[in-house]
Structures are given as C-alpha cells and as structure tokens.
Amino acid sequence: MxxxxxxxxxxxxxxxxxxxxxxxxxxxxxxxxxxxxxxxxxxxxxxxxxxxxxxxxxxxxxxxxxxxxxxxxxxxxxxxxxxxxxxxxxxxxxxxxIAMIFQDPMTTLNPVFTIGDQIREVVKLHRPDIEDANAYIIELLREVGINDGERRLKQYPHELSGGRRQRIVIAMALAGNPDxxxxxxxxxxxxxxxxxxxxxxxxxxxxxxxxxxxxxxxxxxxxxxxxxxxxxxxxxxxxxxxxxxxxxxxxxxxxxxxxxxxxxxxxxxxxxxxxxxxxxxxxxxxxxxxxxxxxxxxxxxxxxxxxxxxxxxxxxxxxxxxxxxxxxxxxxxxx
Ligand SMILES: Nc1ncnc2c1ncn2[C@@H]1O[C@H](COP(=O)(O)OP(=O)(O)O)[C@@H](O)[C@H]1O
Ligand SMILES: [Mg+2]
Missing domain, CATH: 3.40.50.300 (P-loop containing nucleotide triphosphate hydrolases)
Structure with missing residues (x-):
C-alpha cells in the first residue's frame, strides 16, 4: 500500500x-x-x-x-x-x-417503530457497555437540539417535522459512537x-x-x-x-x-x-x-x-x- x-x-x-x-x-x-x-x-x-x-x-x-x-x-x-x-x-x-446519514431521514427510520425503540436497537447492537440506554439516548437527543427527549422517544417518525427527524437520525448515528x-x-x-x-x-x-x-x-x-x-x-x-x-x-x-x-x-x-x-x-x-x-x-x-x-x-x-x-x-x- x-x-x-x-x-x-x-x-x-x-x-x-x-x-x-x-x-x-x-x-x-x-x-x-x-x-x-x-x-x-x-x-x-x-x-x-x-x-x-x-x-x-x-x-x-x-x-x-x-x-x-x-x-x-x-x-x-x-x-x-x-x-x-x-x-x-x-x-x-x-x-x-462508520455511521451514515441519508438525504431522506425516512430511509433510516422505520415508520412502524417509535423513535425510542429504534435508537435503543442501535445502542444494544453497538454499545452493549451502556447500562442506562434511555438516559444515554436522552443525552444524545439533547446534543442534537431535542430537549424534550423523554416525550420524543415515545413518538413515531411521522409525528415529527422533517428537520426534527433528521436530528433524530443524527442522534442515532452518534449512538454507536462512530469514528x-x-x-x-x-x-x-x-x-x-x-x-x-x-x-x-x-x-x-x-x-x-x-x-x-x-x-x-x-x-x-x-x-x-x-x-x-x-x-x-x-x-x-x-x-x-x-x-x-x-x-x-x-x-x-x-x-x-x-x-x-x-x-x-x-x-x-x-x-x-x-x-x-x-x-x-x-x-x-x-x-x-x-x-x-x-x-x-x-x-x-x-x-x-x-x-x-x-x-x-x-x-x-x-x-x-x-x-x-x-x-x-x-x-x-x-x-
Ligand atoms: N443499483 C444500481 N444499479 C445500476 N445503476 C446504478 C445503481 N445505483 C446507482 N446507479 C447509477 O450510478 C450512477 C451514479 O449514481 P449515484 O452515485 O447515485 O449518483 P450521485 O452522485 O447523484 O449520488 C448513476 O448513473 C446511477 O444511475
Ligand atoms: Mg446521491
């Protein structure tokens, strides 16, 4: 090389x-x-x-x-x-x-699962060391500018605006702690x-x-x-x-x-x-x-x-x- x-x-x-x-x-x-x-x-x-x-x-x-x-x-x-x-x-x-964010947040988000379920899945897969997944996710959401994380975790993608959906996808990308x-x-x-x-x-x-x-x-x-x-x-x-x-x-x-x-x-x-x-x-x-x-x-x-x-x-x-x-x-x- x-x-x-x-x-x-x-x-x-x-x-x-x-x-x-x-x-x-x-x-x-x-x-x-x-x-x-x-x-x-x-x-x-x-x-x-x-x-x-x-x-x-x-x-x-x-x-x-x-x-x-x-x-x-x-x-x-x-x-x-x-x-x-x-x-x-x-x-x-x-x-x-490596995490990837696509043009359309709906490419990443599954419409039939809550935001919380979807980010928890990433945490489970890539960060098994995290003990309190919810607290970790709420902190990530705060970092991407979503302050009412607790409430958002229970929502479905279609309940959010396009901008907020993309913020969620960014939080999801961060969840695995990518290089x-x-x-x-x-x-x-x-x-x-x-x-x-x-x-x-x-x-x-x-x-x-x-x-x-x-x-x-x-x-x-x-x-x-x-x-x-x-x-x-x-x-x-x-x-x-x-x-x-x-x-x-x-x-x-x-x-x-x-x-x-x-x-x-x-x-x-x-x-x-x-x-x-x-x-x-x-x-x-x-x-x-x-x-x-x-x-x-x-x-x-x-x-x-x-x-x-x-x-x-x-x-x-x-x-x-x-x-x-x-x-x-x-x-x-x-x-
Ligand atoms: N699955 C595929 N099968 C055949 N051609 C494809 C496929 N995906 C992309 N291409 C072709 O590859 C070229 C580059 O596409 P792409 O990388 O998506 O462009 P962009 O720079 O807009 O992201 C295009 O001509 C597209 O038609
Ligand atoms: Mg393209």
Missing part, C-alpha cells in the same frame, strides 16, 4: 464500482478508479453533480450496493480492507465504526432555514465527538462553509482534490472553475451561473476526460486520453490537460 504522510481515518484506493445488468449480461461501470483519503478528525466534502457517483462511492464503503454491485480496489480502515470483510463484519462496521460519519446530502430534503442549522450541528458534533466526517453534496457553498478538504467527482472519476482553500483559490480543473462560478454568493450579488451542457452519461465513458464535451477549453487530446495527474501540493491534485500544455509551444509562438 502507498504510504501516506497524512493520517487518514479512511483511505479509498483505486475503487472501481459497477452494476451487473442481467438483461444485457454485462457490468456497467459507475466509478472508474477513485483514490482519496478522509483525514482523521476533519470534514471532507465529496462534491459532484447528480449522477456523478457520490452515493455509489459511499455505498461501496458501507457494503450496501446490493446483489448487483461489483467492486474492486481497496477501502482501508484501521489497516484492513473492508472489501475483504464478511457480511457479518460489515454489519458491525455499519452503525459502529467516521458519512452524510449523504443530509440537508437536501429540508427547508433552507433548517438546512443551515443541521449543517452547523454536524460541524459542531464532528468536533465534539472527534469524528472524521464525509459530507456528500452537490453544493459547493456547503463545502466553503464547513469542509476542510474537498474531492470533486465528475463522471465517476476524481477531477480535482485539495484543501478547501486550494480548490477554491487555486482551482486547476475547468469543471471546478465552472462550479465555483456557479456558487451563488461566491461573489456577492452574482447570480447562479449554471454550467453549460448535459452532465456526463456514464454509459458514454471511454478513456477520455468525461467533462470534455462540456468544456470550453477542450482540446483534441481531451477526447482521446484521460489526463495525467498534476500534483500541486501534498494535498492538491488535478486531472486536466490544461495543466499539461507544453510551454515549448508558447515559446514557439513567441519566437
């Missing part, structure tokens, strides 16, 4: 994920070799448009792709590859070492005012619980506000990664630059500028830069060959042919 100077809580290496289609009897690939780490104790943003493979990346980590999922590569946690784990071992990891929290667009389904509160809450809890957090989002504004590092996905590949500062201030991929121009408020008063063109269709993947059909600066080579990596710093890398323009060419023009 590649040795890294940084301390990563989770390190994903050369991840290829696809889905087997029985009708066509073939595997269509979604992720084409993704490598990145989540630095311990930090918040990592994983950004990309809808369909870029964000959820598939995290479902690969959690072992939740379903029977048609096909994964290769390495997903390293505490020196072990999760892809070597049995179903039983993965059940212990999920909700234990890593993966939040998959946790605020997309919520009202704008509630969104900011939930993000602030996740940021605060990451610190107080000393968790490594992976925040999946299609919103660079969220990244600017709460993330330390960021990975930008496009068409099943990483196009750029770095610290949030590096990626915002020294963007080195045309797609990243376009995304940043599209962030409302990145420049005060500027309206949202959508990126032209249709997002990459994964069935169209060849060995090209997937962004090339939408890129204003695309050159012939972009359609023919995937760009090599450019390393700007220990943290900042990009994959864009614009960083490989031969300087000699410019010199030729000058001379």
């Amino acid at each position: 590649e040795t890294n100077r940084k301390d990563y809580a989770l390190y994903i290496e050369d991840l290829h994920t696809g889905f087997y289609n029985r009708v066509e009897d073939k595997v269509s690939s979604v992720l084409n070799g993704i490598t990145f780490g989540a630095e311990r104790g930090k918040i990592l943003g994983v950004v990309g448009e809808s369909g870029s493979g964000k959820s598939v990346t995290m479902l690969s980590v959690m072992g939740l792709l379903g029977p048609n999922g096909r994964v290769t590569g390495r997903i390293m946690l505490d020196g072990e590859n999760l892809l070597d784990y049995s179903d039983k071992q993965m059940r212990e990891i999920r909700g234990g070492k 890593i929290l993966i939040a998959d667009e946790p605020t997309t389904a919520l009202d704008v005012t509630v969104q900011a509160q939930i993000l602030e809450l996740i940021k605060k809890l990451s610190e107080t619980h000393n968790m490594t957090t992976i925040m999946i989002t299609h919103d660079l504004g969220i990244v600017a506000n709460i993330c330390d590092n960021v990975v930008i996905l496009y068409g099943g590949r990483i196009c750029e990664m770095g610290t949030t500062r590096e990626v915002f201030k020294e963007s080195a991929h045309e797609y990243t630059k376009g995304l940043i121009r599209a962030v409302p408020g990145a420049v005060p008063g500027r309206k949202l500028i959508p990126i032209e063109g249709v997002p990459a269709n994964r069935s169209a993947f060849t060995n090209e830069c997937a962004f090339c059909p939408r890129c204003e600066k695309a050159m012939e080579i972009c359609a023919g060959e995937f760009p090599p990596e450019t390393v700007f710093s220990e943290t900042h890398k990009a994959w864009c042919w614009m960083n490989h323009l031969p300087e000699s060419k410019e010199a030729e023009h000058d001379g």
Whole structure:
C-alpha cells in the first residue's frame, strides 16, 4: 500500500464500482478508479453533480450496493480492507465504526417503530457497555437540539417535522459512537432555514465527538462553509482534490472553475451561473476526460486520453490537460 504522510481515518484506493445488468449480461461501470483519503478528525466534502457517483462511492464503503454491485480496489480502515470483510463484519462496521446519514431521514427510520425503540436497537447492537440506554439516548437527543427527549422517544417518525427527524437520525448515528460519519446530502430534503442549522450541528458534533466526517453534496457553498478538504467527482472519476482553500483559490480543473462560478454568493450579488451542457452519461465513458464535451477549453487530446495527474501540493491534485500544455509551444509562438 502507498504510504501516506497524512493520517487518514479512511483511505479509498483505486475503487472501481459497477452494476451487473442481467438483461444485457454485462457490468456497467459507475466509478472508474477513485483514490482519496478522509483525514482523521476533519470534514471532507465529496462534491459532484447528480449522477456523478457520490452515493455509489459511499455505498461501496458501507457494503450496501446490493446483489448487483461489483467492486474492486481497496477501502482501508484501521489497516484492513473492508472489501475483504464478511457480511457479518460489515454489519458491525455499519452503525459502529462508520455511521451514515441519508438525504431522506425516512430511509433510516422505520415508520412502524417509535423513535425510542429504534435508537435503543442501535445502542444494544453497538454499545452493549451502556447500562442506562434511555438516559444515554436522552443525552444524545439533547446534543442534537431535542430537549424534550423523554416525550420524543415515545413518538413515531411521522409525528415529527422533517428537520426534527433528521436530528433524530443524527442522534442515532452518534449512538454507536462512530469514528467516521458519512452524510449523504443530509440537508437536501429540508427547508433552507433548517438546512443551515443541521449543517452547523454536524460541524459542531464532528468536533465534539472527534469524528472524521464525509459530507456528500452537490453544493459547493456547503463545502466553503464547513469542509476542510474537498474531492470533486465528475463522471465517476476524481477531477480535482485539495484543501478547501486550494480548490477554491487555486482551482486547476475547468469543471471546478465552472462550479465555483456557479456558487451563488461566491461573489456577492452574482447570480447562479449554471454550467453549460448535459452532465456526463456514464454509459458514454471511454478513456477520455468525461467533462470534455462540456468544456470550453477542450482540446483534441481531451477526447482521446484521460489526463495525467498534476500534483500541486501534498494535498492538491488535478486531472486536466490544461495543466499539461507544453510551454515549448508558447515559446514557439513567441519566437
Ligand atoms: N443499483 C444500481 N444499479 C445500476 N445503476 C446504478 C445503481 N445505483 C446507482 N446507479 C447509477 O450510478 C450512477 C451514479 O449514481 P449515484 O452515485 O447515485 O449518483 P450521485 O452522485 O447523484 O449520488 C448513476 O448513473 C446511477 O444511475
Ligand atoms: Mg446521491
């Protein structure tokens, strides 16, 4: 394994994920070799448009792709590859070492059980050392901003607002005392005012619980506000990664630059500028830069060959042919 100077809580290496289609009897690939780490104790943003493979990346980590999922590569946690784990071992990891929050809290909550029953189940499974589960849960609920925990424990999910449901799901994620929290667009389904509160809450809890957090989002504004590092996905590949500062201030991929121009408020008063063109269709993947059909600066080579990596710093890398323009060419023009 590649040795890294940084301390990563989770390190994903050369991840290829696809889905087997029985009708066509073939595997269509979604992720084409993704490598990145989540630095311990930090918040990592994983950004990309809808369909870029964000959820598939995290479902690969959690072992939740379903029977048609096909994964290769390495997903390293505490020196072990999760892809070597049995179903039983993965059940212990999920909700234990790694907790996940989904966009819609109802994906996690079961409508026919009370909130109390559902969180107690997590405690029983992952924290058998806790003696007074109710007291523990009420304290967790208080931490996520629900002060009348005792009453809420007896309620059913549908009796609560969307924002409160997501707070419950966050408490449930905390219940197993995870090292890593993966939040998959946790605020997309919520009202704008509630969104900011939930993000602030996740940021605060990451610190107080000393968790490594992976925040999946299609919103660079969220990244600017709460993330330390960021990975930008496009068409099943990483196009750029770095610290949030590096990626915002020294963007080195045309797609990243376009995304940043599209962030409302990145420049005060500027309206949202959508990126032209249709997002990459994964069935169209060849060995090209997937962004090339939408890129204003695309050159012939972009359609023919995937760009090599450019390393700007220990943290900042990009994959864009614009960083490989031969300087000699410019010199030729000058001379
Ligand atoms: N179970 C599945 N079977 C086949 N294709 C899938 C499955 N799940 C996701 N995909 C495909 O993988 C691609 C990436 O999806 P996803 O990771 O959900 O995107 P997003 O970045 O919006 O989270 C999409 O084209 C989607 O259709
Ligand atoms: Mg998704």
